[in-house]
Amino acid sequence: MINFTQIKSQIPDNVKLVAVSKTKPEEDILEIYKLGHKIFGENKVQELARKHENLPKDIEWHMIGHLQTNKVKYIAPFVSMIHSVDSFKLLKEINKRAKQSNRLIDCLLEIHIGEEESKFGFTYNKVKKFLELKELKELKNIRIKGLMGMASHTNDKSQIIREFGELKDILENLKTTYFSGNKDFNELSMGMSGDFHEAIKSGSTMVRIGSLIFGNRK
Numbered sequence: 541m542i543n544f545t546q547i548k549s550q551i552p553d554n555v556k557l558v559a560v561s562k563t564k565p566e567e568d569i570l571e572i573y574k575l576g577h578k579i580f581g582e583n584k585v586q587e588l589a590r591k592h593e594n595l596p597k598d599i600e601w602h603m604i605g606h607l608q609t610n611k612v613k614y615i616a617p618f619v620s621m622i623h624s625v626d627s628f629k630l631l632k633e634i635n636k637r638a639k640q641s642n643r644l645i646d647c648l649l650e651i652h653i654g655e656e657e658s659k660f661g662f663t664y665n666k667v668k669k670f671l672e673l674k675e676l677k678e679l680k681n682i683r684i685k686g687l688m689g690m691a692s693h694t695n696d697k698s699q700i701i702r703e704f705g706e707l708k709d710i711l712e713n714l715k716t717t718y719f720s721g722n723k724d725f726n727e728l729s730m731g732m733s734g735d736f737h738e739a740i741k742s743g744s745t746m747v748r749i750g751s752l753i754f755g756n757r758k
């Protein structure tokens with residue numbers, strides 16, 4: 541059962557909702573599209589490319605999962621935002637493929653905030669080193685719009701709020717140090733089905749909600 545309207549009504553107008561449709565059929569996406577919603581998120585390249593091919597072309601597709609460099613070419617012609625940039629090599633490839641398609645692709649830097657061991661995402665120190673790279677300025681076909689992060693998978697709300705607070709602080713710090721005068725760097729993609737209320741209170745500008753809208757995934 542699709543539960544879009546009720547979830548959407550809980551999200552303030554200044555926070556974007558990315559409806560995470562991974563594993564769900566195209567009919568489910570269309571049902572929500574017909575209600576006027578156009579922003580959908582996927583985490584697998586092949587599935588994303590197939591859904592883009594088959595569904596209305598004014599859907600804004602967001603790539604939210606880990607992205608391998610050799611697969612960027614399949615989504616660069618259409619993807620509107622990539623939430624999971626975690627290396628210079630990947631960003632350079634996104635830039636190259638965006639240029640080939642004559643496009644500008646919005647990107648977020650993924651930051652590792654939760655306690656789970658993860659191969660993905662920058663630490664605070666690594667993201668600072670990354671933003672100091674001179675070569676970044678040469679990438680004209682991407683735009684770094686902000687950060688993405690996931691809180692720990694826990695029922696401890698105070699821990700979740702602390703981790704979202706850390707991400708917000710990192711955004712503010714990076715903004716002051718590396719993006720002064722650049723209003724583009726302002727997005728904070730945080731909050732999923734289990735923690736989006738806490739994320740919004742902590743300054744999220746973009747929530748990524750799957751199971752609450754589409755039902756549980758198998």
Ligand SMILES: *Cc1c(COP(=O)(O)O)cnc(C)c1O
Nearest residue numbers: 560583604732733748749750751
């Ligand atoms: C699956 C996924 C979501 C949505 O998760 P739900 O708990 O179903 O809302 C959000 N962000 C990322 C990166 C995901 O992979």
